[in-house]
Structure formats: structure tokens, C-alpha cells
């Protein structure tokens with residue numbers, strides 16, 4: 001861990017706010033001191049994924065707790081994000097370090113052009129010595145295109161920037177075998193694979209009204225990163241310095257896999273399919289066994305209201321999902337294509353209809 005040259009650090013709302021709600025400037029400063037030192041005079045790249053926009057916007061808008069409805073959450077995020085980044089800017093300036101705000105939606109990690117742009121901007125910021133401060137673009141993200149939690153966003157960003165370590169900071173110093181507020185629970189030092197999680201009680205709710213997702217999204221994020229070849233340390237914000245120095249702290253999730261094709265990680269782990277296509281047996285074999293693109297001839301049915309570029313599920317005749325992919329047609333166009341050859345479609349409807357329904361580069365197989 002000491003050798004990590006590029007680290008993504010994610011900090012949760014619960015570590016940045018006061019008990020009364022609102023941003024805690026002292027805690028932000030304390031975190032920034034650790035991150036600035038962790039940059040090692042610029043020898044190491046640090047990307048910060050920071051939650052806290054909604055929490056920081058509550059008090060200024062006279063809200064006492066996190067609202068349930070999306071519109072008010074987005075309003076709070078809009079006010080809070082500005083305050084949050086202003087605080088980071090001032091705090092990093094004490095160390096002579098610039099920050100760059102990067103707001104992402106789920107689309108930005110999957111669509112080819114967006115993905116490339118996001119990766120390029122993050123790389124450029126780092127090359128110019130700035131610390132990217134990333135958050136979900138809460139004010140525009142609607143439910144369908146939302147990550148909803150920054151833990152998974154952090155795992156995807158770690159993958160996007162080719163980080164060699166992901167540090168998840170929370171208000172708890174690691175993963176416990178049960179709710180840590182209950183007596184008798186103990187911390188796991190290491191997770192080598194899913195088998196180490198058997199019997200661990202992972203709670204979905206954090207501190208009321210502040211964080212989202214609790215431990216569930218952190219463990220899920222750790223799994224995504226570990227499977228993509230990136231080790232993860234989960235610990236408390238107050239132990240961030242130890243984590244960056246490579247000292248034993250919190251829970252270490254060992255890398256379990258190797259790096260996979262860039263964009264598709266999101267598709268596999270974080271996308272909400274907007275509909276589904278049912279494939280005939282031949283198409284299932286072509287897609288699953290021969291890793292081919294899905295052509296119109298192999299489609300037997302369509303469900304849902306999706307548009308070209310959306311993620312969809314590919315199902316076999318029994319209704320089991322076998323793959324996910326980014327579809328090249330709107331749902332309403334699919335019935336025209338069902339069961340027909342691309343050549344016939346091109347002749348009848350024009351060359352635009354010669355394309356695959358889902359290109360193999362935009363497909364991930366689901367484990368069965």
C-alpha cells in the first residue's frame with residue numbers, strides 16, 4: 001500500500017458534518033491536512049470523492065434533515081455543493097494546492113465519449129498538480145441515471161483513473177461482523193474474498209439523516225474495486241493518515257481480480273437497465289459463447305421504454321438475464337427489426353439500420 005502512486009479517497013457525509021447538520025469546517029480542514037501530506041509533494045496523485053453536498057445544503061435552506069423527495073435533495077445539493085467546494089478550495093489553498101470540481105453522472109462512466117472526456121480531464125488535473133474533488137452531479141441526476149451513492153461512484157472513479165488503491169473513509173473504523181453500535185461485535189482486519197463475508201451482518205442504514213447506504217454500499221464498492229484489481233482500505237476519517245501511509249488500519253479488501261475493459265464496469269455493477277430484449281437460443285449462444293454482437297435476427301421480444309444508448313438486459317427464452325448492453329435503437333424501433341437480417345433491413349429502411357442492436361464492445365456477460 002505504501003507504494004500506491006495514485007489513490008482515490010472517498011469521504012462520506014457523516015465525516016464532514018456537525019451533529020447539528022451543516023458542514024464542519026474543522027473536520028474538512030483535518031481531512032485536507034492529511035490529503036495534502038499524502039500527496040508527498042506531488043509524487044502521488046490523490047483524487048477525492050466527497051459526499052456532503054446534500055448535508056451541507058440542509059441548514060442554509062432551513063431543512064432539519066435530509067428530505068425524502070428528489071427535488072428537495074437536488075436543491076439542497078445545489079446549495080451545498082458550492083459551499084463544499086468553496087471549503088475545500090480554501091482549505092487546500094493553505095497548502096498551496098488547487099482543487100478542481102468534477103461532477104459526474106452515471107452516464108459519464110459508461111458512454112464512450114463521456115467516459116473518455118472524464119478520464120482525460122481527471123488525468124489533466126492530476127498532471128497539473130490539482131486535486132480533483134468529485135461528486136455525483138446531484139442537481140441533474142434523476143433516479144434513472146443516478147448512482148445514488150458515492151461509494152460505488154468512488155469504485156468506478158478508481159477504475160477510471162487507474163488508481164492502485166481506494167480508501168473509503170466513514171464514521172466507523174472498518175467493517176464489523178455486525179452493527180458496531182452493538183456490544184460484542186468485532187472488526188474484520190482483512191477480506192480476501194466473498195467467503196470472508198459469510199455471516200457478516202451488513203447494515204443498510206447509517207447515521208439517521210446524514211449518510212446513505214450504510215455499510216452495504218461500501219462493501220459493494222469494495223467488491224467492485226477488488227474485482228477490478230484495486231485493493232480497498234475501509235476505515236474512519238480520523239485514521240486517514242495511517243491509511244495513506246500504508247499502516248495497518250481498518251479493513252483491507254484484497255484485490256481479487258484483474259483490470260477489466262474500462263467502461264463496462266459501470267454497466268455490470270451500477271446500471272439500472274431501462275428495459276430488456278429477449279433473445280432466441282441461437283442469439284444467446286452467439287452472445288454468451290461466441291462473444292458476438294446482438295443482431296436483429298436473434299431478437300424475439302422487447303420490453304420497456306428505452307432510448308438508443310441506454311443500458312438494457314438481454315434475456316434468454318426462459319427470462320433469465322444473460323448479459324447487459326448499451327442498445328443502439330430506441331425501444332419503439334425494435335418491433336420493426338425483430339427476426340430480420342441486417343441486410344434486408346438496410347435495403348428496406350436505409351444503411352442506418354444495418355447496425356448491431358447491441359455491439360459486442362458494449363456488452364457484459366452476467367454470471368450465472
Ligand SMILES: Nc1ncnc2c1ncn2[C@@H]1O[C@H](COP(=O)(O)OP(=O)(O)O)[C@@H](O)[C@H]1O
Nearest residue numbers: 012013014170176178203206207211212214215
Ligand atoms: N457491519 C457493519 N460494520 C460497520 N458499520 C456498519 C455495519 N453495519 C452497519 N453499519 C453502519 O454504517 C455506517 C456508515 O454508513 P454511512 O452512514 O452511510 O456512512 P458515510 O456517510 O460515511 O458514507 C456506520 O456508522 C454504521 O453505523
Ligand SMILES: N[C@@H](CCC(=O)OP(=O)(O)O)C(=O)O
Nearest residue numbers: 013051052053054149150212
Ligand atoms: N452525492 C451525495 C452523497 C451521496 C452519498 O453516497 O452519501 P454518503 O453515504 O455520505 O457517502 C451528496 O453529496 O450529498
